[in-house]
Each structure stands twice: as C-alpha cells, then as structure tokens.
Amino acid sequence: MISLVRYLAADVLRGQRYLAPLLVFLGVLGMLFASDAGQPLEAYSGSAALLYPIAAWMAVVVATSEDVVRREITVVSAGGWSRVLTAAALVAVLFAFAMALLAAVWPVVTNPHPYTAGQFFVGLGAHTVCALLGVGVGLMFARPVFDSIGRTVLAVFGVVVLTYPLGRATPLGWVLDALGHNRSSLSVLWAGVVGVALVSAAVVVGARRA
Amino acid sequence: MLRDLTLEVSGLVVLTGANGTGKSTLLKIAAGVLKPSTGRVVRPASVGYVPERFPSDVKMSASSYLAHMGRVRGAAANDVLERLGFVGSLTAPMSELSKGNAQKVALAQAFLAADVLVLDEPWTGLDPAAATELVSLLEDRTALVSDHEGHLASATRVDLAGGHVTIELSRVVGLDALEALEGVRSVLSRGSSARVVVAPDRSDQVLAEALRLGCSVRSVR
Structure with missing residues (x-):
C-alpha cells in the first residue's frame, strides 16, 4: 500500500494539476489573514470554511490524475480497484492534512492575538475535519463513480455550494459554528467521524461502481 | 456482451475475432479491470496487463514509472526494455516518447508480473525487430493475447465470433x-x-x- 501511495502521490505532483487548488488556497488564506482576523478560534472559521471546497477540488485532482487507461494498468498491478481507490483516498487525505496544518499554523504567525497550544490543536483538528469532509465529497463524485469530469465538477460544486446555506444541519456547519463562537465542541469530533465515514463510503462506492 | 464462454489459459492463448466481438472486454475481465456481469474469473496473484492503447500524455519518466510499478508489485526490474530495443530517454517524460517506445514501456511493466500476462494487441506500434523479440519473450509464458496479425502461429487460438x-x-x-x-x-x-x-x-x-x-x-x- 505504501508503494502505491508513493506512486499516486508522485503522479499527482508530476502532473501539476494540484497547483490550481493549492494556489487558490494560499491566495485566499493570505487575504483572510492579511489583517486582524479576530479571536483565535474565530479566526480559524474562515480558513476552515475555505478548506472544505479546496480539499474537495484536490481530491478530484488526485482521483483523476491518472487517465482511464493508465488507471486500468495500476488496478491490475496493485491487485484490484479497492487497493487503488484506498491509496488514492490516502493521498487525497495527506494533501488535505498538509493544507490543514498550514491553515492552522498561518494565523499563529500572522494574527496579533496570541494562540495557546490548546487553541492551535483545536484549530488543527477543525481544519482536518473540514478537509476530510471535502475529500469525501470530492471522491464520492470523481472517477470511477462518475466517468465524466463535467459531471464530477457539477456534482461537487453543487454539493459544496448547498452545504453552506444549510448551516448547522451539516457536519461542516457544526465545525464552523463551534469556531465562530470561539469554543471547542464535541460536535467537531462527530463531524470528524462523519468525514472519515464519507471518505470510506466513497472508496466502497467507487470499488463497487468500477 | 459475451455469453457461455469458458476459457482456461495455459501457455499461450490467442483471442481472435472481428472488431466489436468483445476481445478487449474479455481481456479486461481476465485482467481484473472489469467485473463479469455473471460467472467468475479465477486468476493468479500476479497479472500483467497491456491495454490496447497506452496513453501518450504521461508526465512521469519511463524509469520512474517502471520503478514505481516494480515497487507496487514487489518485483525486481527486468531487461524487457533492452530486449525490445528501447531507444530514447528513460528520464524524459513519457509524453515525449514515440508510440513504439511508449508501447515498450507498457510491455516492460506488464512483464514485471510473474504469473499471467494479458495483452491487448501488444504489437501495436512496434518495429519488426521488437515484434519478433516480443514473440520470443512470450515463449514459455502463460498469456492471453489478442492478435490480429498472426504473430503467435503456434499458440492455442480462440475465435470469439467463429463463423458469425x-x-x-x-x-x-x-x-x-x-x-x-x-x-x-x-x-x-x-x-x-x-x-x-x-x-x-x-x-x-x-x-x-x-x-x-x-x-x-x-x-x-
């Protein structure tokens, strides 16, 4: 599995399609924290909300990095769709976690309000949860579940856009609500459970659909 | 759709048949890319697969790709590229390779497999010397191959369409x-x-x- 993860990660990095979501992420992150972003946890809410669609976008990039034919070869070499889709999910989660870490560290350096270690780890956890939810949404609608990139983009965009107005009815809303009220909450943990379940479900659905 | 087909691959087996008779589909099922709608496929642990058309826009280099595929399979490097007469840069992106050389890379990754080869028109793009060498590489191997051009004259032949x-x-x-x-x-x-x-x-x-x-x-x- 490690060698498969290394191969898929190397392929994503070589393909450079990851640059678009990464640069958008860095650019908006820079704007969010260009001035006083507020109290520590409150300041994290903007970047956590941003990470959700960016992680979904990055997951689609990871899932579709290999073209259809090369993915077939990889599936045969690795011994089945489940292994390849699990490895792709791990790569997407690794990319998402790296971005979550960056988003958690950024305001610690730039925000004038001092951060405690506890606030930092709550922020890191919240970002990781939002990233997991994004990865789950991205993988759920990417190849091999949807064969067409157009359908994938429309479905992911639709779900992401619908998530925000639903507010606290969604796991993302639980996280953003907790951060927005400057408090940590068990609901963040539950949202993480939903995120892990979503990523796992995307792998299972993909393996069945393939 | 293919129906009522039982195929046991031992030694070299060549699939023939007109376009659209399901050769590539059967090969994908045999390799494990597709699932059969009914029936079952029993395959060994290590299967090597070459699709009908190897993609031409791969950014990874041939050496990097083969090293990764070797690690994924837990297999040692082979000399297939040299034997097929690969010419070109192993470190340049595969998108810069000619069609024939890209096909040689595809074949080299498939030959990393120890047990069975599933090859869909593997001679596509190969020069005559490489085509002959591929025939000799396939000797003593267990392989299911689609072959329009009759390269494997001595192999067991399965005509998917027969008279049709x-x-x-x-x-x-x-x-x-x-x-x-x-x-x-x-x-x-x-x-x-x-x-x-x-x-x-x-x-x-x-x-x-x-x-x-x-x-x-x-x-x-």
Whole structure:
C-alpha cells in the first residue's frame, strides 16, 4: 500500500494539476489573514470554511490524475480497484492534512492575538475535519463513480455550494459554528467521524461502481 | 456482451475475432479491470496487463514509472526494455516518447508480473525487430493475447465470433430481449444503435425478433 501511495502521490505532483487548488488556497488564506482576523478560534472559521471546497477540488485532482487507461494498468498491478481507490483516498487525505496544518499554523504567525497550544490543536483538528469532509465529497463524485469530469465538477460544486446555506444541519456547519463562537465542541469530533465515514463510503462506492 | 464462454489459459492463448466481438472486454475481465456481469474469473496473484492503447500524455519518466510499478508489485526490474530495443530517454517524460517506445514501456511493466500476462494487441506500434523479440519473450509464458496479425502461429487460438453474422440495428428497443436470445454472441450498443453478432444458424430468428420488437435493420453481413 505504501508503494502505491508513493506512486499516486508522485503522479499527482508530476502532473501539476494540484497547483490550481493549492494556489487558490494560499491566495485566499493570505487575504483572510492579511489583517486582524479576530479571536483565535474565530479566526480559524474562515480558513476552515475555505478548506472544505479546496480539499474537495484536490481530491478530484488526485482521483483523476491518472487517465482511464493508465488507471486500468495500476488496478491490475496493485491487485484490484479497492487497493487503488484506498491509496488514492490516502493521498487525497495527506494533501488535505498538509493544507490543514498550514491553515492552522498561518494565523499563529500572522494574527496579533496570541494562540495557546490548546487553541492551535483545536484549530488543527477543525481544519482536518473540514478537509476530510471535502475529500469525501470530492471522491464520492470523481472517477470511477462518475466517468465524466463535467459531471464530477457539477456534482461537487453543487454539493459544496448547498452545504453552506444549510448551516448547522451539516457536519461542516457544526465545525464552523463551534469556531465562530470561539469554543471547542464535541460536535467537531462527530463531524470528524462523519468525514472519515464519507471518505470510506466513497472508496466502497467507487470499488463497487468500477 | 459475451455469453457461455469458458476459457482456461495455459501457455499461450490467442483471442481472435472481428472488431466489436468483445476481445478487449474479455481481456479486461481476465485482467481484473472489469467485473463479469455473471460467472467468475479465477486468476493468479500476479497479472500483467497491456491495454490496447497506452496513453501518450504521461508526465512521469519511463524509469520512474517502471520503478514505481516494480515497487507496487514487489518485483525486481527486468531487461524487457533492452530486449525490445528501447531507444530514447528513460528520464524524459513519457509524453515525449514515440508510440513504439511508449508501447515498450507498457510491455516492460506488464512483464514485471510473474504469473499471467494479458495483452491487448501488444504489437501495436512496434518495429519488426521488437515484434519478433516480443514473440520470443512470450515463449514459455502463460498469456492471453489478442492478435490480429498472426504473430503467435503456434499458440492455442480462440475465435470469439467463429463463423458469425453481424446485424447492425438502429432505433433499438428491447435490447435486453435481444441479448437473451439463443445464438447471440455479443451486443455492442451505442446510443440508439447496436451491433449484434449472432451464430449463423440463429441469425434468422434474431433478425425476426429484432423486427418484431420494432428495431430498424441497417445491414446484415
């Protein structure tokens, strides 16, 4: 599995399609924290909300990095769709976690309000949860579940856009609500459970659909 | 759709048949890319697969790709590239390779497999010397190969269509009913059109059923 993860990660990095979501992420992150972003946890809410669609976008990039034919070869070499889709999910989660870490560290350096270690780890956890939810949404609608990139983009965009107005009815809303009220909450943990379940479900659905 | 097919691969087995008779589909099922709608496939742990067309826009270099594939399989590097006469840069992106050299890379990754090779038109793009060398590489291997050009004269041959009648249909309705008819060997549907390959002795019945269902018959050959 490690060698498969290394191969898929190397392929994503070589393909450079990851640059678009990464640069958008860095650019908006820079704007969010260009001035006083507020109290520590409150300041994290903007970047956590941003990470959700960016992680979904990055997951689609990871899932579709290999073209259809090369993915077939990889599936045969690795011994089945489940292994390849699990490895792709791990790569997407690794990319998402790296971005979550960056988003958690950024305001610690730039925000004038001092951060405690506890606030930092709550922020890191919240970002990781939002990233997991994004990865789950991205993988759920990417190849091999949807064969067409157009359908994938429309479905992911639709779900992401619908998530925000639903507010606290969604796991993302639980996280953003907790951060927005400057408090940590068990609901963040539950949202993480939903995120892990979503990523796992995307792998299972993909393996069945393939 | 392929029906009533039992195939045991031992030594070299060559699949033949006209376009659309399901050779590539069968090879994908054999390799584990596709699942059969019914029936089962028993395959060994290590299968090497070469698709009909290796992609031409791969940014990874050949050496990096083969090293990764070797690690994924837990297999040592082989000398297939050298034997096939690969010329070009192993460190440049594969998108810069010629079609023939890219095919050699595809073959080299497949030969990392220890047990069975599944090769779909593996001679595509190879020069004559490489084509001959590929024949010798396949000696003593267990492989399922589609081969239009007769490179493997001594191999066991399986003709997917055999003697057959091809019926081209438009305004297709009741495709499921057609697929279920006795004598239907394969059905390839594209939108509202379909190509149905039928055993010669059942073509009249299939044709009659297609017309009864309301399909338009474009050609029978």
